[in-house]
Amino acid sequence: MRSRQIGATLLSAAALVGSLAACGGGEATTVLQKATNDKKLTIGVKYDQPGMGLKKPDGTVEGFDVDVAKYIAKELGVEESGITWKEARSANRETFLQQGQVDLIVATYSITEARKPKVTFAGPFYVAHQDTLVRADDTSITSLDSLKGKRICQVTGSNSWKNIAEGTNLQSKKIDVTLVAAGAYDECITKLKGDALDAVTTDDMILAGYAKREGSSLKVTGAPFTDEKYGVGLKKGDKETCEAVNKAITKMYSDGTIKTLFDKHFSGTGLNFTATAAPPAEGCA
Structure with a gap:
């Protein structure tokens, strides 16, 4: 009889653990879940590009990409104080995502067919040339x-x-x-x-x-010859977070934030903000 009672207790405990995991108590499997559970994100940005992503002498970072990243993080549930910034150079962006060293990359990251097999891209949030x-x-x-x-x-x-x-x-x-x-x-x-x-x-x-x-x-020179679709890089397959980021990008255009950020960093440079709506999303493949 005692062995039956012990067995029943163990089964009940297992069921409770399973229930807690189903309710969000388990380990996060997407960046969105991590943002929701931990209120923290590690985001890769450039440290050496004035206007886009630049590390200042006091250790803080600034730029258009940085501000876009802050907006997206907040829409995912993470305040600026919960962001850890990490330098993402052109050569290490895919590796950082694959190894989980960063959760998102917002670093003049053009969406290309060659990169899509390695990265899930949200966006684009802006089309440069x-x-x-x-x-x-x-x-x-x-x-x-x-x-x-x-x-x-x-x-x-x-x-x-x-x-x-x-x-x-x-x-x-x-x-x-x-x-x-x-x-x-x-x-x-x-x-x-x-x-x-x-x-x-x-x-x-x-x-x-x-x-x-x-x-x-x-x-x-003022003679552009390509379209560069700036995306938000995510670990390959994180469709849930990609869709959430796309919603944030749409909101960033509808509430006027994107133009405010553009003007903040590029007023007086000769570049003009001409977009009337968010660029069509590439799809969260």
């Missing part, structure tokens, strides 16, 4: 075609150089250029100013941030 940054006294580079024979920066992990050298641009033109390797865009700017290359070509928002920081020494 690739352009070119040159020294202010350079009049030889005014268009995609005029990059022929020039030295351009090749940042590890970025696809920007491919859009020129491999022809994945709106004009489908392959331009014969010389690639100069760099680990990050800040290194590109140093090389450009030091005459170690002729042009830095990537998204216009990134270039505008650098041009604003450097003052009159550099200029953006």
Whole structure:
């Protein structure tokens, strides 16, 4: 009789544990569940891109991507005080997501077909366009075609150089250029100013941030040749969080926050906010 009582007690305990897990007491399996349960998130952003993601001397980070990330986190239930920021370079973004080192990445992360097998993308939350940054006294580079024979920066992990050298641009033109390797865009700017290359070509928002920081020494040519759909990177398969982030992006446009953030970081750079609604979502594959 005693063994039966013990068995019944164990079964009841197992049922209670199962019930608690079903009610949210178990380990979170999606970023949305983690945000709901822990009120904390680790978010990957750039640390070296003025206007987009920049780490300041006091250790805080600022920029358009950073503010977008804060808005999305709050919509998921996490206040700014619950965010841990982590530097996400172009070369390590997929690895960080796969290894769980970050929960979200908002770091000038263009949605591409090549990245989709490795990353689930929410968004896009903004569509930028690739352009070119040159020294202010350079009049030889005014268009995609005029990059022929020039030295351009090749940042590890970025696809920007491919859009020129491999022809994945709106004009489908392959331009014969010389690639100069760099680990990050800040290194590109140093090389450009030091005459170690002729042009830095990537998204216009990134270039505008650098041009604003450097003052009159550099200029953006104003001849865009791609569409860059900025997405929010998630670990592959996290459809639940992706759908929640897409709702947050839609709200960010409908309540006017996205334009406020754009104007905050890019007013006076020559870039204009023209979107009237959130870009169509790519789908949470």
